[in-house]
Amino acid sequence: MIRQKLRKYELIYLVQPEATDEERGKIAERVEQAFEKFENARTLRKEDWGKRKLAYEIRKFNKAFYSYQLFVGPPGLTAELERVLRMLDGCIRYITIKLDEGLDPDSDFSQDVEPVRAQVRAAIVVDDDDDFEEDDDA
Amino acid sequence: MRKFGGYRGRRRKKVDRFQADKTLVVDYKDPSVLKYFVTERGKIVPRRVSGLTAKNQRRVTRAIKRARMVALMPFTTVKAH
Numbered sequence: 001m002i003r004q005k006l007r008k009y010e011l012i013y014l015v016q017p018e019a020t021d022e023e024r025g026k027i028a029e030r031v032e033q034a035f036e037k038f039e040n041a042r043t044l045r046k047e048d049w050g051k052r053k054l055a056y057e058i059r060k061f062n063k064a065f066y067s068y069q070l071f072v073g074p075p076g077l078t079a080e081l082e083r084v085l086r087m088l089d090g091c092i093r094y095i096t097i098k099l100d101e102g103l104d105p106d107s108d109f110s111q112d113v114e115p116v117r118a119q120v121r122a123a124i125v126v127d128d129d130d131d132f133e134e135d136d137d138a
Numbered sequence: 139m140r141k142f143g144g145y146r147g148r149r150r151k152k153v154d155r156f157q158a159d160k161t162l163v164v165d166y167k168d169p170s171v172l173k174y175f176v177t178e179r180g181k182i183v184p185r186r187v188s189g190l191t192a193k194n195q196r197r198v199t200r201a202i203k204r205a206r207m208v209a210l211m212p213f214t215t216v217k218a219h
Contacts, residue, residue, distance in 0.1 A: 012167075012208050014208065014209070054209040055169075055205075055206070055209045055210060055211050055212040055213075056209055056212050056213060056214075058209060064209070066208075068167075093207070093208055093209065095204065095207050095208050097166075097204065
């Protein structure tokens with residue numbers, strides 16, 4: 001039997017800024033469940049980028065929680081992930097990007113556990129004090 | 139006398155930023171690098187202005203478009219009212 005080759009992907013999804021920790025946990029859980037359905041699917045790294053300012057308004061929100069995940073999985077996994085994320089109301093945007101393909105399921109992916117480069121980090125503005133310049137026309 | 143902005147004068151040779159600085163990487167997750175390749179309005183700067191090699195220009199373009207999808211960079215900065 002031919003072993004299925006794996007692909008490496010990264011996923012970013014945005015959760016609406018008013019979500020509670022519990023709601024965000026639920027979304028993360030649903031993402032986890034999608035992984036469990038696939039053999040050899042595994043997360044290499046997970047990052048929480050916190051609440052960031054959006055470059056443009058999405059569903060009337062100016063901020064969102066960013067989550068990043070680097071993983072390997074068989075073809076079909078991203079379709080399932082996107083299906084799951086599309087159904088979740090709290091998720092306002094997601095993107096999956098294929099980084100590599102044709103990977104052997106037995107290979108060692110441990111070098112991928114390092115976090116996103118420092119300069120990327122630096123560009124990430126953690127913004128928790130609420131609304132100092134948005135004009136909420138009330 | 140040197141003419142200012144005249145096309146007869148010698149033009150400064152453009153350098154590809156990514157070849158000049160090898161530590162600089164094109165990554166859609168890093169808007170701090172990509173911002174050099176868009177105008178104030180958020181439009182992608184053409185190759186004749188950016189001075190990038192064809193290969194790097196393609197990388198940058200793709201990265202900017204990806205960054206826009208997850209709101210890391212704007213499509214445009216003009217706010218509709």
